[in-house]
Amino acid sequence: MKIIAVKNRTEILINQLLEVWEDSVKATHLFLSKEEIENIKKYVPQALKEISDLIIIENKNNIPIAFMGIEDKKLEMLFIKNSERGKGLGKKLLNYGINNYDINELTVNEQNPNAKGFYEHMNFKTYKKTELDEQGNPYPILYMRLER
Numbered sequence: 001m002k003i004i005a006v007k008n009r010t011e012i013l014i015n016q017l018l019e020v021w022e023d024s025v026k027a028t029h030l031f032l033s034k035e036e037i038e039n040i041k042k043y044v045p046q047a048l049k050e051i052s053d054l055i056i057i058e059n060k061n062n063i064p065i066a067f068m069g070i071e072d073k074k075l076e077m078l079f080i081k082n083s084e085r086g087k088g089l090g091k092k093l094l095n096y097g098i099n100n101y102d103i104n105e106l107t108v109n110e111q112n113p114n115a116k117g118f119y120e121h122m123n124f125k126t127y128k129k130t131e132l133d134e135q136g137n138p139y140p141i142l143y144m145r146l147e148r
Contacts, residue, residue: 001065001089003096006054014045016064017056020081027082031111031139051076053101057089068093075106094122098146109133110140123147 006013021044025037032040048054051069059065066080066089075097080089097103106124108115124144133139 001060002058003092004056004058005100006056009049009054013056013064014048017048017067017079018044020064020067021077021079023082024079024085027085028112028114029109031109036137047077055093055096057093059084065089066093068097070097070101070103073102073104075103090118091122104146106144107141108144110142116142119144 018041022037022041025032025040029037048069051071053070055068055070056064057066065084067077068075068079069077075094078090078093094103106119108119110116110129123146125147126142126144128143130141130143131138133141
C-alpha cells in the first residue's frame with residue numbers, strides 16, 4: 001500500500017474514487033436513502049476534480065482503496081472502501097494530512113457514529129453543531145478541531 005498526493009486527476013481515477021466513495025457511503029451513511037446517495041453521487045466527480053489536495057491510498061495492484069480531500073487545512077472528505085475498513089487506513093491518511101497539510105479542522109455527520117468516534121480518537125473535539133447539513137438537509141453536522 002502506498003499513499004499518493006494526486007496531481008493528475010484522470011477520468012479513470014475519478015471513476016475509481018467514485019466507486020470507493022459509493023461503497024463507503026453505503027456502508028457508513030445508513031441515514032441516507034438510496035435516492036439521496038444517487039443524488040449526492042452526481043456532485044462527487046466535480047468535488048474530486050476541484051479539491052486543492054487529493055490524497056489516495058492504493059493497494060498492491062495500484063487500485064485506489066481510500067482517499068481524502070483537503071482544502072485550507074480542513075479535511076473535506078475521507079472515504080475508505082468498505083472491505084478495507086478497520087485496517088488503519090483512515091488513521092494513516094489523517095496522520096499524513098495532519099503532518100503534511102496541517103489539517104486542524106473537519107466536519108462529520110453526527111449520524112455517522114463510527115466516523116465521529118474515529119475523529120475523537122484522533123484528538124478532534126466538537127466545537128459547534130448545526131441541525132442541517134450544508135445543503136439544508138436535516139442531517140446534523142459536527143464541526144471539529146484538532147486538539148494538540
